[in-house]
Amino acid sequence: MMLNYKGFATSMFGWVIDKYPSVFVKVKDNLPKANIRITFKSYMSMAFLSSVIAYLGSLIAMFVALSIVKIPMMMRIMYTIFAPLTIAVTCFVFISFYPYQKSLSRKRNIETNLPFVMTHMGAVAESGIPPYLIFRLISQFKEYGEVSKEMEKIVRSVDTFGVDPLTAVREVAERTPSDSLKQVLLGFVTTTESGGNIKNFLKSAGTQALFEWRMKREKFLQQLETYAEFYTGLLIAAPLFIIALFAVMNMIQPTMGGYGILDLMKLSIYVIVPVLNGGFLLFLKGVEVEM
Numbered sequence: 001m002m003l004n005y006k007g008f009a010t011s012m013f014g015w016v017i018d019k020y021p022s023v024f025v026k027v028k029d030n031l032p033k034a035n036i037r038i039t040f041k042s043y044m045s046m047a048f049l050s051s052v053i054a055y056l057g058s059l060i061a062m063f064v065a066l067s068i069v070k071i072p073m074m075m076r077i078m079y080t081i082f083a084p085l086t087i088a089v090t091c092f093v094f095i096s097f098y099p100y101q102k103s104l105s106r107k108r109n110i111e112t113n114l115p116f117v118m119t120h121m122g123a124v125a126e127s128g129i130p131p132y133l134i135f136r137l138i139s140q141f142k143e144y145g146e147v148s149k150e151m152e153k154i155v156r157s158v159d160t161f162g163v164d165p166l167t168a169v170r171e172v173a174e175r176t177p178s179d180s181l182k183q184v185l186l187g188f189v190t191t192t193e194s195g196g197n198i199k200n201f202l203k204s205a206g207t208q209a210l211f212e213w214r215m216k217r218e219k220f221l222q223q224l225e226t227y228a229e230f231y232t233g234l235l236i237a238a239p240l241f242i243i244a245l246f247a248v249m250n251m252i253q254p255t256m257g258g259y260g261i262l263d264l265m266k267l268s269i270y271v272i273v274p275v276l277n278g279g280f281l282l283f284l285k286g287v288e289v290e291m
Contacts, residue, residue, distance in 0.1 A: 009049035010042050017041045027096055033177035034102035035149065047095040055088035103177040109146040110178040115213040117147045118184065118206030125199045131192070132158065132165045150176055166192060180209070231280060239273050 017024065017040070028040040036043065062083050066076050117138060124134050138144065139151035150172055157168035166189050173185035184205055191201045243265060250261040 005049075006038070006042050006046060009045040013045040013048040014041055016048065017044045024096070027099055030099035030103045030177075032175040033106065034099040035106065035146075036099055036102065043099075044096075047092055050095060051088045051092040054091040055084045058084040058087040106146045107177040110150070110176070110181050112213075113144045113147045114178070114180055114184070115206065115209040117144050118202065118209045120206075122199070122202040122206040125202045131188070131198055135165075135169075147181070150181065180212075184209075227284065235273070235276055235280060239268065242268060 021028070024040070024044050027044060031038070031040055031043060038046075059080070062080055066079060071079075120141075121134050121138060124137060125131070129137075135151045135154045139148050139155050141148050153172050153175075154165070154168045157163040157171065158165050163171070169185050170189050173182045173189070176182050176185070187201060187205065188198070190196075191198060246261050246265040246268070249256065250265075254261055256264065
């Protein structure tokens with residue numbers, strides 16, 4: 001079913017991608033980094049087809065809804081024109097930005113696990129195991145998340161496609177979303193080609209990665225103290241002050257600017273405060289450093 005949908009989408013909208021490839025170059029760059037195994041042309045064609053389907057589906061739903069709900073003609077026209085268009089554009093934007101969000105998520109996961117992976121690789125290298133077998137070993141540890149998947153790509157390229165190990169490492173380095181992992185892999189290739197000591201390289205790289213990991217955590221914990229003070233002042237003390245102020249104003253003048261004080265108080269309690277708290281949680285999620 002998925003193959004039929006992808007093929008139909010490509011046949012319908014593939015010409016758009018061929019004609020304007022530079023418009024979607026960011027999507028093309030992020031697809032391999034997001035580990036999405038669909039060609040750029042097919043992915044964007046599916047985005048266009050999904051948006052068209054969303055538009056037609058929402059247009060039909062809007063006609064059905066407006067036939068039940070009675071509203072003025074001007075509002076009916078506005079809803080019929082803009083609601084399906086908004087849904088279609090939202091669908092297209094979401095699909096277009098998904099590879100970027102997925103690659104960003106993979107990057108964070110890689111950089112969280114990389115210090116421990118490098119320490120593990122350095123310890124294994126001390127026993128004299130060849131580098132390729134180290135990659136194979138790390139690929140089997142699913143606890144390392146996206147790092148193990150990147151190592152698995154190296155192993156698959158060598159075992160399945162017969163690619164030279166250094167070439168496989170270089171290819172993964174060019175496609176990984178993490179600059180830190182890219183530097184490690186390219187450093188591994190450079191050290192090997194120059195006849196350097198792989199054991200010393202892995203050991204020093206692991207020490208450096210672990211040091212940077214600790215520094216990031218300390219910096220994030222310091223930032224959390226600032227965020228906690230901000231949250232206490234703006235989202236705890238300020239709403240309590242405003243609600244107390246509304247209670248006093250309601251006893252003096254029950255309306256303000258044509259709106260009832262009690263209605264404004266309910267709006268603050270049930271809408272504004274929860275929205276601000278939700279926004280603050282999303283902000284924390286965005287700046288969070290994975291432990």
